[in-house]
Amino acid sequence: MILRYLRRNPSLPLGLLLIGGLLAFSIAGRFVIGYDAAFPLSGPPSLPPDADFPFGTDADGRDLLAVLVYGTLLTLKIGVIAGLLGVAIGTCVAFVAAYHGGWVDVVVRILVDVLISIPALLVLVVIASAIHTSMSTTIMAVTIALLAWREPTRQIRAQVLVMREAPYVKLAVLNGAGAARIIFREMVPNLLPYLAASFVMAVAQAVLASIGLEALGLGAPAEPTLGMTIFWLMSESAFLLGLWWWIVAPITVLVLLFVGLFLITVGLDELANPRLRRDTA
Amino acid sequence: MRTGALAALRPLARRFAMFVAVIWAASTLNFFVPRLAPRNPIEEKLLAQQEMGGTTVDIQSLVRAYNAEFGLDRPLWRQYLTYINDLAHFDLGYSIADYPTRVAAVIGRAMPWTIGLLTTTTLLAFAIGSVLGALTVWSDAPRLFRAIVPLFMIFSAVPFYLIGLALIYVFANLLQWLPLGGGMGIRTMPTLTFAFALEIFKHSILPACSILIASVGVWALAMRGMMVTVVAEDFMTFAEALGLTSRRRFTQYALRNALLPQVTLLALSLGHVLSGSILVELVFGYPGVGQQLFRAIQNLDYFVIYGIVLVLVTAIALAMLVVDLVYPLLDPRLRRLGTAR
Numbered sequence: 334m335i336l337r338y339l340r341r342n343p344s345l346p347l348g349l350l351l352i353g354g355l356l357a358f359s360i361a362g363r364f365v366i367g368y369d370a371a372f373p374l375s376g377p378p379s380l381p382p383d384a385d386f387p388f389g390t391d392a393d394g395r396d397l398l399a400v401l402v403y404g405t406l407l408t409l410k411i412g413v414i415a416g417l418l419g420v421a422i423g424t425c426v427a428f429v430a431a432y433h434g435g436w437v438d439v440v441v442r443i444l445v446d447v448l449i450s451i452p453a454l455l456v457l458v459v460i461a462s463a464i465h466t467s468m469s470t471t472i473m474a475v476t477i478a479l480l481a482w483r484e485p486t487r488q489i490r491a492q493v494l495v496m497r498e499a500p501y502v503k504l505a506v507l508n509g510a511g512a513a514r515i516i517f518r519e520m521v522p523n524l525l526p527y528l529a530a531s532f533v534m535a536v537a538q539a540v541l542a543s544i545g546l547e548a549l550g551l552g553a554p555a556e557p558t559l560g561m562t563i564f565w566l567m568s569e570s571a572f573l574l575g576l577w578w579w580i581v582a583p584i585t586v587l588v589l590l591f592v593g594l595f596l597i598t599v600g601l602d603e604l605a606n607p608r609l610r611r612d613t614a
Numbered sequence: 615m616r617t618g619a620l621a622a623l624r625p626l627a628r629r630f631a632m633f634v635a636v637i638w639a640a641s642t643l644n645f646f647v648p649r650l651a652p653r654n655p656i657e658e659k660l661l662a663q664q665e666m667g668g669t670t671v672d673i674q675s676l677v678r679a680y681n682a683e684f685g686l687d688r689p690l691w692r693q694y695l696t697y698i699n700d701l702a703h704f705d706l707g708y709s710i711a712d713y714p715t716r717v718a719a720v721i722g723r724a725m726p727w728t729i730g731l732l733t734t735t736t737l738l739a740f741a742i743g744s745v746l747g748a749l750t751v752w753s754d755a756p757r758l759f760r761a762i763v764p765l766f767m768i769f770s771a772v773p774f775y776l777i778g779l780a781l782i783y784v785f786a787n788l789l790q791w792l793p794l795g796g797g798m799g800i801r802t803m804p805t806l807t808f809a810f811a812l813e814i815f816k817h818s819i820l821p822a823c824s825i826l827i828a829s830v831g832v833w834a835l836a837m838r839g840m841m842v843t844v845v846a847e848d849f850m851t852f853a854e855a856l857g858l859t860s861r862r863r864f865t866q867y868a869l870r871n872a873l874l875p876q877v878t879l880l881a882l883s884l885g886h887v888l889s890g891s892i893l894v895e896l897v898f899g900y901p902g903v904g905q906q907l908f909r910a911i912q913n914l915d916y917f918v919i920y921g922i923v924l925v926l927v928t929a930i931a932l933a934m935l936v937v938d939l940v941y942p943l944l945d946p947r948l949r950r951l952g953t954a955r
């Protein structure tokens with residue numbers, strides 16, 4: 334039955350396969366190549382792919398295989414930390430707002446509406462340029478998390494508002510269940526697919542934001558993330574130098590990453606909301 | 615009658631208050647975040663200049679002089695009031711990197727490029743995406759369209775600048791059909807000739823395409839959703855019974871009705887498109903606001919950074935406000951509802 338469902342909803346397994354493949358590449362690669370190789374002067378500069386350097390080296394002499402192996406995980410680390418924090422904060426705020434109602438809900442709704450109208454990247458530029466010199470991937474993740482809770486809050490609040498009126502919750506209330514019991518035993522289990530979908534979406538948004546900041550020159554210069562690779566290849570004009578191997582590989586990895594996250598989100602959305610399911614035709 | 619008019623104005627007033635709140639939030643953030651950080655932009659700038667051998671004077675006294683000039687030695691709340699007052703007069707202060715230049719002038723130079731690129735690509739993506747999305751549902755359209763949309767959907771997941779990098783690689787680097795980047799040739803002088811216009815156009819093709827390719831899918835997907843419900847409506851069956859041509863039914867009956875809700879999506883997508891296009895400008899060295907922002911970050915030119923952020927936030931908020939205000943005028947159903955209430 335699961336198999337038949339997956340055939341109808343191919344986005345989820347396809348996305349998981351892509352992300353899983355990238356993770357496997359990144360984890361297996363750690364046994365092949367050391368972290369040192371992802372730093373300048375670990376090899377001769379601007380070397381095209383050959384037997385020793387299967388992905389070539391960049392103009393600063395970083396081994397691009399090492400950059401991709403470690404960069405993929407570093408970039409995903411930013412995304413996962415920011416995504417987790419964002420969804421955790423968002424869920425708490427949403428429950429407090431939707432459950433408490435009244436002025437708390439009004440304040441949260443206005444706050445989210447105002448903040449959501451401001452492009453996140455611009456605010457992050459202001460924050461990141463203030464902490465510029467001490468930037469690291471962890472600080473980057475926390476910075477991005479400062480804004481990553483907006484969408485989860487909005488989505489989950491709407492869900493909780495709907496659920497509060499659901500018959501099974503009403504029944505639990507009549508049975509004399511306390512707020513904690515209703516939230517954790519009745520609501521959260523039903524929310525799980527939504528939580529998963531908004532987590533994956535938050536990860537994708539966070540990765541997007543981190544690469545944006547890094548490309549603008551606000552990244553952590555000592556950590557070879559995929560975004561820093563984009564920054565380096567642009568600032569050292571890889572195009573004019575004709576170093577195609579420096580350009581093609583990171584772009585491919587990033588495209589696979591974004592498409593994978595996107596497919597998982599679409600798949601989870603469909604799982605959570607059967608009305609979205611496409612007719613088999 | 616009067617109370618009816620007032621009631622109709624209330625959502626308007628609420629929408630306008632929201633607009634003011636967005637700008638106030640952005641400007642306050644802009645003011646306090648940098649001051650929470652333990653760094654002084656002016657001191658940093660002067661120290662950097664000293665390292666390059668620019669000045670030999672006592673840096674500390676120079677910093678004090680500059681702080682007084684920029685008003686950084688006064689209490690925080692006074693600074694905040696001055697700041698808000700300046701903003702209300704559209705005064706964004708001076709660029710630290712090249713001092714006598716005003717921030718507003720720096721932004722003003724770059725703005726036409728960004729606005730030109732953004733409005734053209736957004737409108738084109740809106741038009742192409744909507745029609746494509748509508749055709750995927752239309753049963754008389756070639757099956758080819760049904761295959762295109764998933765492809766564009768995948769593209770919509772990829773950030774603009776990655777598509778931009780790929781386009782540069784293929785069309786400027788490998789095939790050498792189009793220029794690598796920039797807004798115009800290095801030696802070109804702006805004149806009002808056809809050749810100059812052509813050159814501007816040539817330089818904008820790749821940046822525009824990278825935004826287009828990524829954003830068409832978003833519109834197509836939303837349009838498909840709307841079209842599915844419209845096609846099932848009774849008036850579509852009626853139009854077919856009237857014997858109207860497929861083309862007429864598509865453009866006059868289906869497309870027009872499905873298109874309107876897309877306009878609200880336009881307002882929501884603007885911020886996303888803008889953030890993306892900032893990075894596209896960077897990738898292409900396109901001389902717009904994104905490129906200025908990058909330069910300001912490289913030069914630690916904080917007032918320019920804050921100025922650009924504020925102007926862009928305001929522009930987006932304004933555009934969203936306009937779309938929200940114009941939308942009821944476009945949709946006769948909403949217009950009637952508004953007066954009935």
